[in-house]
Amino acid sequence: MNSEIFESYITVPKSAIDDMNHVNNVTYLQWVQDIAKKHWEAKTDQEIRDTYVWVVLNHYIEYHHPALENDELTIQTWIDHHHGAKSERHTKIIKTSTQKVIVTAKTMWCLLHKETLRPTRINQEISNLFSSI
Template identity: 30%
Template structure:
């Protein structure tokens, strides 16, 4: 079983768009950033991908923007796995403003396992399957008690 992973960041000027809030494409970058940080802590990060000669790549994103994030906001990027099978892992995201615990963003990504050299789909190795286990169904990833 995997766990919830949090990464705290601060909104910088380069994240802000012409409307004065975090640009929508920044949230997708943050999805990638927190997912990468999470897999590194699980011991199956980019270095291990290269050693195993296969990797997980994003094939589908779903996003929902709920509230705007502004310059200098402290943001908690939260992620967890919610499902896995032989070819795909499914990751969820919830981003919160730290000061008032407002839910700013939710999203999900379907990740596919590929062979790096060919780019072709590959069954996940036991290493991936063991590391990328879904969150226990009794755990509420939106609960503030685990922030």
């Protein structure tokens, strides 16, 4: 799948800082989930969102460098591939001023029919929304 990169930006708030004076690991994971939701909402209409919902099957996250309070971060996400009801999404968090990669993450998502909460195949309509071809 040839997917476009979706970006969001954040300034690290004081509330994200832990006892070691850098962004807490759980906060990064929240940002990974938040940008996935923003991407989904930016690409879909209300009818699609009323029909489908995503759940996480697993996360793999690597912490490369710390981020500190007031750092400006660029958060990027894209779909690497999908098969059946599963979709592999990648996320990269970058310190904007230096372009240093702070965090990389890979998340496996499963598409569910919202009413039944049963897995449902990712159809061509949804696939096309996230493809840059």
